[in-house]
Amino acid sequence: MSKEITLTINQVKQTFAVGKKEKLLDLLRRAGYASVKHGCDAGDCGVCTVLLNGQPTRSCMILAAEAAGQNIVTVEGLSKNGNLHPLQQAFVETGAVQCGFCTPAQLLTAKALLDQSPNPSEDEIREALSGVMCRCTGYVKTVEAVQRAAAALRDEAVPPVEALEQELPADAAEVTLPKAFYRRNGERAPLPPLIYTPPEMPKTRVVGKA
Ligand code: FES
Ligand code: FES
Structure with a gap:
């Protein structure tokens, strides 16, 4: 038996018929929010993280019906007018994205951190990101990316990006x-x-x- 719920996703109020046992993760994915990843389905890996009323929340651990009336943010809601959010920009510029499976959850977790703490220490960033398992990056570049985005959001100058690709002239010494x-x-x-x-x-x- 299904129940009708209304919730706000990326600032758009939407109504869905949801199953009694349907998880928020499954609702978001069937509604087209493919950035929300399906990992362990058991609350361990963190890749299904969304922001629920501004707090990083594992969407596999709550029922869709429990999110009725709440505000959800997914990565689809981060960019504005075609411009990447400073965190997204920094992830690109520092090369913090490898396979990308954990990246949406890392971005949202970092956003919640910077919303609370605009100038976090490296330890605070590591602690926050540790809730999202990344099998690729070793967290070196993701921490750098969050530091870079934090500086940009504080209107501080950030160093220019080193080219990640360069064309090699055949006769270069x-x-x-x-x-x-x-x-x-x-x-x-x-x-x-x-x-x-x-x-x-x-x-x-x-x-x-x-
Ligand atoms: S899929 Fe939700 S924590 Fe792993
Ligand atoms: S970039 Fe591959 S899991 Fe994090």
Whole structure:
């Protein structure tokens, strides 16, 4: 048996017939909000996170009927007039998106954090993002992205983005790649410099910054 509920999703009031046991996650996905990901379905992975009245909430852990009358925000509601939200922009600029499966939940979790705390410490950012499991990034770039977005939202200057792609001239003597990092024992450590001579470019050395 279904029940009619009205809730506000990304500032639009909408009415749905929902099943007694239907989860908010399943309602949002069938309503077309594909950014809300279906992961463990058990409250563990966090990829189904949406903002419920501004609070990060695992949508697999509440019934759609419980969200009646509430305000929901999904990533589809972050950009305005075709412009990315500063968090989305920073995720792109820092290369914080890999497979992207966790990214909507990371963005919404970070938004809730910055709404409460415009200048969070790295530990606070890590603590907030730890609720959303990311199998790809190691959280290095996501933390950087949140710090960058926080600075931009405080109207502070942010450093220009280093090019993630560059066209290599076939006769270049040397090309230096952007500095890369990984985490070792919880610390940010630079990747050892890479020196490589592409076989099709015998005169060019490709060097990673130390
Ligand atoms: S799908 Fe909801 S926490 Fe994993
Ligand atoms: S970017 Fe792949 S799971 Fe986070």
